[in-house]
Amino acid sequence: MSVAMCLLLYSVLALTAGPPALSRLTRGGDAPGLGVSVWLAAMLSVLGSWISATVFLAADVVHTGWTGVAMWRACLAVVRNVAAGGHGFLVQAIALAIVAAAVFGLGRLGWRVQCALSRASRQAAEHAHAAKIVGRHYPGLDAVVLDGRTPAAYCVADPTRTTIVTTGALHVLDSAQLDAVLTHERAHLDEHHHLLITLSRSLATALPWIALFSRGAAEIARLLEMRADDAAVRAHGRQTLLEAFAAITTGSGVPAAALAATGGDMLSRAQRLMSPPRGHRLPLAVCSRLVVTGVLITSPIAVATVTAVNSGLCSFAAL
16 A cells, blocks of 8 residues: 555656656757657656556455565555455445546546547548648659648658648748758658657647646657757758748648648747757756656656565564
């Protein structure tokens, strides 16, 4: 019981302090890939603590084969007594209801995330298929061209990894700017950014009232755009990419399953491109994000281990 309680307390702390702290840490977009890892580590550590706490609670209530393990006897005695009806039927029913609700809630969350992932994959495949039917292919251009006045460029993560541009974008972009935009889109596809965005958005949709997931999904999308920006900058330079962004806007016809070149917070992206990290900023950003990611990943394990060891020490001292 103490292990489950400590895991739940850890998740409450992460949900309360996590969003503002992580927002400040990743606001500037330095080392955006590691910024994504920080948000994902926080989200997954909370989910992991919920799952682990549910497993511990369920094991306590159903009284599985842990009875013979001495370190658990003293700490789990009260919970097992409740599960056996030692404190009355009402208390026993409440305990069983709590465990059932936890198991049901986690199962429902997993089902909703899986449905969202499947739906996004299906929509991407359908849009790419339709674009290839009505679109055109220009020699030397690794993209499907759709007729449209609004300048737009985006990628769709279907099995064939489709990049789409409109004729409006071709009219306002020169060859260097177009190459920079296409490099940005290919970075999304090469690094499978759609999977991370779909996963984070699915969690935010399933748990919209929890800021860590809702804000985390928006931050992950913004940071992944910055990471794709970095790939384009390395190949074509900052000025070319900035000029391309100034020439195009996100078209209204960009599907929900797509990643657009001008998606996310364009103001913060443009400011970042005009003021890249200098001196000690980048190494410091890398180190801080690596440390925070490591702490978030190991914290639930450390909480469970320390609590179990302390419980064991108390148990053995009582024997």
